[in-house]
Amino acid sequence: MDDSGDSGRPQPGAGGTAPGTDPDDGKPPRPAEPGGGLLMGRPFGVPVYVAPSWFVVAALITWVFGGQLDRVLPELGGARYLVALFFAIAFYASVLVHELAHTVAALRYKLPVRRIQLQFFGGVSEIEKETETPGREFVLAFVGPLLSLVLGGVFYGAMQLVEPGTVPGVLLAGLMISNLIVAAFNLLPGLPLDGGRMLRAVVWKITGKPMSGTIAAAWVGRGLAVTVLVGLPLLTHTGALGGTAQDIGGVETVMDALLAAILAGIIWTGAGNSLRMARLREHLPDLRARTLTRRAVPVESATPLSEALRRANEAGARALVVVDGQGNPKGVVREAAIAGVPEHRRPWVAVSGLAQDLTEGMKVPAELAGEALLDRLKATPATEYLVVEETGEIYGVLSTADVERAFVKAMARPEA
Secondary structure, three states: OOOOOOOOOOOOEOOOEOOOOOOOOOOOOOOOOOOOOEEEEOHHHOOEEEOHHHHHHHHHHHHHHHHHHHHHOHHHHHHHHHHHHHHHHHHHHHHHHHHHHHHHHHHHOOOOEEEEEEEOOEEEEEEOOOOOOHHHHHHHHHHHHHHHHHHHHHHHHHHOOOOOOOHHHHHHHHHHHHHHHHHHHHOOOOOOOHHHHHHHHHHHHHHOOHHHHHHHHHHHHHHHHHHHHHHHHHHHHHOOOOOHHHHHHOOOHHHHHHHHHHHHHHHHHHHHHHHHHHHHHHHHHHOEHHHHOEOEEEEEOOOEHHHHHHHHHHHOOOEEEEEOOOOOEEEEEOHHHHHOOOHHHHHHOEHHHHEEEOOHHHEEEOOOEHHHHHHHHHHOOOOEEEEEOOOOOEEEEEEHHHHHHHHHHHHOOOOO
16 A cells, blocks of 8 residues: 655555654654664665564465465475465565655655655655655656556566466466555555545646645545445455455455454545645645744853843843854753753853754754755754854744644644
């Protein structure tokens, strides 16, 4: 399952993408986590991780497929589980190819990819930014299912070169069908699937509004979730899927409802996350350094904290910037450090001891806004930043806490 180019939420099935903001915590993006499971390599410079949940589904596939092999190739005996394990690994290698298609397309459009993760219901490509045009959005979403279709064709062609009913023949047939299922499922027109992103691109192109496309594709995705919840158990129970559900999926009737509920829940949640992230991104232009900045007063390093706070109160300022004798900024006094000094000690504590030395990354232009502002803060994590005018003049201090509150406010707005 896939949701190419959207933000912050892994999705089920063959693939998924997720840029850097977490929609559930309402905070600005943080630097990429080094973890994510077992690191398998860095194709195209993008780390590929296998999540612990993958081993659970690999064991399940091995057990189910091994049971099916016992019916088709009973002469294998216990070796059938080694063959089934090879099938599980080969299938997820196909999923990785699906994800790499998204990754290569994203890199082609100069969109940073944090990582690829193989997990319980497939994979996710965590793309950190949105595409700029509906055409690119469509291509970025379509390349994943396209590669799965190509793989299905490759495995079909390879089947013609081997004898039917043999181990290679059964493996190639399973890989062909599984890739075709992956492609077909991901082409369903609802978020968070690739087809949902393609539908979003089409509506975006027609209306000129990305948000309209997201709303349409997300609600179709929720409709798909309900359909999966009701339809999958019904189809398998009535035998409408013929032998496919048993020969390929190996899902017993009792498990169908559970599988349907899990899939439906993931699709519904992914569609909701897409709406929240779109709403947040819609309001990102309102997130401006100039409007969020606290007014600051400059003080020299030897100034007692009590005196510095007195000057700030007189000026109606809420922040302190340490400057040298020429008025050049050298550090920002941390709000948490001020709170940690008892009032009776403040006349004896110099502001220099409470300041964080400024680095170039901690100097933020006052005109920065939206994703450019978030990218700047993410590149140099800190609690406070010095906001400066184009001339280099001190404008004030930007607190990470204020940015986070602005995120929470944006996230709290009613859903479209």
